[in-house]
Amino acid sequence: MRVLVVEDEQSIADDLAEALTGVGYVVERAADGEEAWFRGSTEDYDAIVLDLSLPKLDGLSVLQRLREEGNQTPILVLTARSAWLQRVEGIDAGADDYLTKPFHMEELVARLGALLRRAGGHSTSLLAVGDLRIDTRRLRALRSGRAIDLTPLEFRLLRYLAHNKGRVVSQFEIAEHVYQQDREPDSNAIEALVARLRRKIGGEMIATRRGHGYVMDA
Numbered sequence: 001m002r003v004l005v006v007e008d009e010q011s012i013a014d015d016l017a018e019a020l021t022g023v024g025y026v027v028e029r030a031a032d033g034e035e036a037w038f039r040g041s042t043e044d045y046d047a048i049v050l051d052l053s054l055p056k057l058d059g060l061s062v063l064q065r066l067r068e069e070g071n072q073t074p075i076l077v078l079t080a081r082s083a084w085l086q087r088v089e090g091i092d093a094g095a096d097d098y099l100t101k102p103f104h105m106e107e108l109v110a111r112l113g114a115l116l117r118r119a120g121g122h123s124t125s126l127l128a129v130g131d132l133r134i135d136t137r138r139l140r141a142l143r144s145g146r147a148i149d150l151t152p153l154e155f156r157l158l159r160y161l162a163h164n165k166g167r168v169v170s171q172f173e174i175a176e177h178v179y180q181q182d183r184e185p186d187s188n189a190i191e192a193l194v195a196r197l198r199r200k201i202g203g204e205m206i207a208t209r210r211g212h213g214y215v216m217d218a
């Protein structure tokens with residue numbers, strides 16, 4: 001899952017990036033509103049954490065522009081505690097959730113996880129595909145009740161495929177949503193990753209659509 005963190009306060013941005021990377025998200029950052037709007041409208045993110053008080057272009061305008069363009073990415077906004085009007089405007093403009101500063105990182109991680117689940121049509125932190133269970137909170141997978149030993153990269157791929165169950169996911173998408181930004185996997189690396197995951201969870205769980213990508217289904 002690929003998340004854009006928009007925050008101009010360096011220390012908060014660092015903490016957010018560290019916490020979200022720690023729970024297995026691929027994190028990208030923007031430090032002002034113009035960059036946020038540019039990235040949000042040209043790149044494909046699974047969720048955006050958006051501070052409303054930003055230089056160059058304020059967060060509310062970023063949110064309004066993205067929604068006007070038809071962008072439906074789940075967005076969690078951060079606001080100052082006293083700024084109740086900002087929160088109301090944020091929700092009116094299409095924010096999916098908000099947190100007031102200062103916030104507890106655990107709460108932000110939990111709320112962002114809930115946003116992603118709702119966007120994927122899942123109601124709990126446990127994703128199910130056939131007899132496979134993916135616990136997105138504890139970052140582990142079980143098949144028929146038995147834990148499967150996965151590397152962080154394998155887990156991220158499994159979660160992304162399960163989140164998009166029934167939909168064909170391209171190699172390009174996997175490169176963007178599963179790999180950390182500084183790694184640029186080639187086609188062979190992705191095929192090898194899919195092969196390793198198949199060996200661990202059962203080859204029939206992931207089908208190849210030649211020339212298109214991979215699809216997970218029971």
Ligand code: CA
Binds near residue numbers: 008009051052053054
């Ligand atoms: Ca700010």
